[in-house]
Amino acid sequence: MKISSKDILNFLKTKREISLLFIVSKPQVTSHTIFLLIYATMEKAFASCLLTHLLLHYAMASSAMTHTNITTDQLALLSLKSQIISDPFHFLDESWSPAISVCHWVGVTCGSRHQRVKSLNLSNLALMGSIPRDFGNLTFLATLDLGSNNFHGNLPQEMARLHRLKFLDISFNNFIGEVPSWFGFLHELQVLNLGYNSFTGSIPSSFSNISTLETLNLRSNFIEGQIPKVIGSLINLRELNLRGNKLIGSIPLSLLNASRLESLDISFNSLEGNIPERIGNLHNLNELGIQFNKLTGSIPLSIFNISKIEVIAFTGNSLSGILPNGLCNHLQILKELYLHKNNFHGHMPTSLSNCSELQLLDLSVNDFDGPIHSGIGRLSNLQKLSLKYNHFTGIIPISIFNISSLQYLILRRNNVSGYLPREIDNLTKMQMLDLSENMFIGEIPKEISNLIELEGIDLAYNSFSGSLAMEIFNISGLRKISLSFNNLSGTIPSNIGSVLPNIEELYLMGLTYLVGTIPHSISNCSKLTILELSYNQLRKT
Ligand SMILES: *[C@@H]1O[C@H](CO)[C@@H](O)[C@H](O)[C@H]1NC(C)=O
Ligand SMILES: *[C@@H]1O[C@H](CO)[C@@H](O)[C@H](O)[C@H]1NC(C)=O
Ligand SMILES: *[C@@H]1O[C@H](CO)[C@@H](O)[C@H](O)[C@H]1NC(C)=O
Ligand SMILES: *[C@@H]1O[C@H](CO)[C@@H](O)[C@H](O)[C@H]1NC(C)=O
Ligand SMILES: *[C@@H]1O[C@H](CO)[C@@H](O)[C@H](O)[C@H]1NC(C)=O
Ligand SMILES: *[C@@H]1O[C@H](CO)[C@@H](O)[C@H](O)[C@H]1NC(C)=O
Ligand SMILES: *[C@@H]1O[C@H](CO)[C@@H](O)[C@H](O)[C@H]1NC(C)=O
Ligand SMILES: *[C@@H]1O[C@H](CO)[C@@H](O)[C@H](O)[C@H]1NC(C)=O
Numbered sequence: 255m256k257i258s259s260k261d262i263l264n265f266l267k268t269k270r271e272i273s274l275l276f277i278v279s280k281p282q283v284t285s286h287t288i289f290l291l292i293y294a295t296m297e298k299a300f301a302s303c304l305l306t307h308l309l310l311h312y313a314m315a316s317s318a319m320t321h322t323n324i325t326t327d328q329l330a331l332l333s334l335k336s337q338i339i340s341d342p343f344h345f346l347d348e349s350w351s352p353a354i355s356v357c358h359w360v361g362v363t364c365g366s367r368h369q370r371v372k373s374l375n376l377s378n379l380a381l382m383g384s385i386p387r388d389f390g391n392l393t394f395l396a397t398l399d400l401g402s403n404n405f406h407g408n409l410p411q412e413m414a415r416l417h418r419l420k421f422l423d424i425s426f427n428n429f430i431g432e433v434p435s436w437f438g439f440l441h442e443l444q445v446l447n448l449g450y451n452s453f454t455g456s457i458p459s460s461f462s463n464i465s466t467l468e469t470l471n472l473r474s475n476f477i478e479g480q481i482p483k484v485i486g487s488l489i490n491l492r493e494l495n496l497r498g499n500k501l502i503g504s505i506p507l508s509l510l511n512a513s514r515l516e517s518l519d520i521s522f523n524s525l526e527g528n529i530p531e532r533i534g535n536l537h538n539l540n541e542l543g544i545q546f547n548k549l550t551g552s553i554p555l556s557i558f559n560i561s562k563i564e565v566i567a568f569t570g571n572s573l574s575g576i577l578p579n580g581l582c583n584h585l586q587i588l589k590e591l592y593l594h595k596n597n598f599h600g601h602m603p604t605s606l607s608n609c610s611e612l613q614l615l616d617l618s619v620n621d622f623d624g625p626i627h628s629g630i631g632r633l634s635n636l637q638k639l640s641l642k643y644n645h646f647t648g649i650i651p652i653s654i655f656n657i658s659s660l661q662y663l664i665l666r667r668n669n670v671s672g673y674l675p676r677e678i679d680n681l682t683k684m685q686m687l688d689l690s691e692n693m694f695i696g697e698i699p700k701e702i703s704n705l706i707e708l709e710g711i712d713l714a715y716n717s718f719s720g721s722l723a724m725e726i727f728n729i730s731g732l733r734k735i736s737l738s739f740n741n742l743s744g745t746i747p748s749n750i751g752s753v754l755p756n757i758e759e760l761y762l763m764g765l766t767y768l769v770g771t772i773p774h775s776i777s778n779c780s781k782l783t784i785l786e787l788s789y790n791q792l793r794k795t
């Protein structure tokens with residue numbers, strides 16, 4: 255166990271909460287002194303903690319530690335193999351045999367200098383099993399990738415001895431137990447990925463000891479408590495992902511000290527309070543995700559300083575205020591802006607056209623009002639635009655039909671009025687067009703039939719008039735058509751079965767001038783699950 259006395263002193267300096275401490279010295283074991291640090295916090299039962307740690311001590315102090323060689327590694331790996339209860343593709347069955355040199359086993363790489371196991375990569379092999387205590391004997395291990403398997407159980411405490419580890423990825427498994435505080439002993443760790451497991455407990459403040467850490471990913475576990483303040487001392491951190499846990503409290507201001515952060519995702523927790531005023535300190539951020547928390551307040555103007563930002567995801571909070579006009583003048587490489595399900599109000603900023611890299615703009619479910627700014631037409635990379643559930647008024651700016659990359663145009667429930675222009679035929683990549691619950695008038699332009707990628711069209715609850723001309727929906731990929739509650743007249747075309755082979759949902763409700771019969775060919779629409787035809791003049795045959 256290569257924990258030096260210096261390490262322990264450093265550790266103690268940062269740990270005021272330690273209330274109980276034992277240092278056991280075994281100078282006879284090796285040339286360097288072995289320390290065992292045992293600590294327990296007041297919250298924990300003293301007896302059980304002491305017992306656990308004494309067992310750990312016993313394991314560490316035994317004489318096997320003195321001479322370790324490749325045989326030690328082989329035994330540790332065979333011990334791991336013995337804990338694997340399912341290896342459906344027989345990766346280890348065949349290769350992990352004492353007859354073959356360990357360094358040639360599947361997933362194993364040895365260092366050229368020491369001829370010891372340096373890297374173990376068993377990722378994505380569908381292995382099921384647990385990690386044995388002996389695993390801690392692989393003391394030359396620098397890279398451990400067990401990601402995307404079915405490993406379960408606790409991580410053995412003995413793994414604290416893997417002090418050469420730089421890369422540890424055990425994501426997408428079924429590990430349980432509290433997030434181990436002994437990670438704090440792995441002083442060379444650069445990547446720690448525990449994502450998609452069932453870890454519980456809080457984020458140990460001992461993480462602050464891993465000053466080399468560049469990636470910390472705890473995504474999709476059951477981690478509770480606050481984000482510890484000391485996490486801001488991880489000044490080498492590039493990626494912090496705490497998404498999908500049970501974290502509470504506010505975003506610690508100390509985090510703003512981790513100014514090398516490129517990706518910060520704390521979405522899907524229960525964090526409260528404001529977005530820190532000085533968020534702009536994180537000027538290297540490329541992605542900022544705080545979605546689905548309980549954050550309040552407005553967007554701090556310091557965000558303008560994060561000129562490298564490409565993704566802003568603020569969905570599902572209680573943020574308010576306006577969308578600052580300067581946003582697009584400063585954040586010119588912004589690609590995705592998610593603000594839906596908040597309490598933002600005010601107009602669409604006039605500077606919007608300066609966000610010329612924007613691919614996704616979601617302002618839906620807020621209180622925005624005023625016109626859809628014509629500058630939007632200059633967003634020539636836009637693929638998804640959703641403004642639904644706001645109070646936008648005026649007409650659709652004609653410039654929007656210049657955005658040939660547009661795939662989703664969602665304006666549901668606003669007060670947009672006027673005609674749907676025939677220039678719609680420019681939007682040949684369109685997959686979903688939802689203009690429902692607005693005040694559109696006039697005919698549905700027959701140019702719609704040029705939108706050959708269209709999968710869904712919803713024009714319900716408007717004042718479209720004229721001939722229903724269902725023939726124009728002869729786009730074979732269409733899965734949903736809703737024209738309900740308009741002033742459309744006409745008949746359902748007799749060949750509907752051949753022109754809409756993939757239709758799943760057809761809503762033609764409340765079309766008081768819809769006449770004729772339901773064509774027989776509809777029986778060929780074999781995927782149809784919803785056919786809504788009430789409130790019209792259709793006759794039974
Ligand atoms: C490893 O060390 C043990 C004794 O400590 C010895 O028996 C064994 O032969 C050694 N293995 C190798 C590959 O050197
Ligand atoms: C691992 O090390 C412990 C002591 O540190 C020893 O008791 C055990 O036998 C070792 N396991 C293997 C598989 O070599
Ligand atoms: C482990 O192997 C997989 C598949 O070959 C690879 O994608 C992954 O990057 C490797 N992990 C490491 C840490 O090299
Ligand atoms: C940020 O780092 C500075 C210098 O290391 C330190 O003085 C300050 O307390 C830290 N700020 C926070 C909020 O932790
Ligand atoms: C942006 O950064 C500059 C210099 O780093 C600073 O002077 C300015 O106050 C910051 N602006 C905002 C809005 O935080
Ligand atoms: C776009 O940004 C530039 C530079 O910040 C600014 O001069 C210009 O007025 C902006 N355009 C709009 C429409 O706001
Ligand atoms: C549309 O305008 C009417 C009348 O001003 C108003 O009552 C209604 O709430 C508005 N709808 C939306 C979605 O803003
Ligand atoms: C469409 O784009 C072209 C080329 O960028 C431009 O010349 C034209 O004015 C635009 N049309 C509208 C209506 O914005």
Ligand SMILES: *[C@@H]1O[C@H](CO)[C@@H](O)[C@H](O)[C@H]1NC(C)=O
Nearest residue numbers: 652653655656657658677680
């Ligand atoms: C339709 O597309 C053409 C070619 O891309 C473009 O020149 C024209 O301006 C577009 N029409 C509108 C209304 O944007």
Ligand SMILES: *[C@@H]1O[C@H](CO)[C@@H](O)[C@H](O)[C@H]1NC(C)=O
Nearest residue numbers: 700703704725726727728729
């Ligand atoms: C679809 O209908 C339109 C208008 O009726 C017609 O111009 C077009 O050729 C039809 N397309 C197909 C693929 O049948």
Ligand SMILES: *[C@@H]1O[C@H](CO)[C@@H](O)[C@H](O)[C@H]1NC(C)=O
Nearest residue numbers: 717719720721741742743767
């Ligand atoms: C609805 O359509 C009918 C028949 O086409 C027409 O007579 C009537 O004026 C229309 N009503 C409105 C409000 O557009």
Ligand SMILES: *[C@@H]1O[C@H](CO)[C@@H](O)[C@H](O)[C@H]1NC(C)=O
Nearest residue numbers: 751752773774775776777778
């Ligand atoms: C259904 O499709 C088949 C094959 O295209 C065709 O022969 C048949 O007449 C169609 N049925 C109806 C009721 O249109």
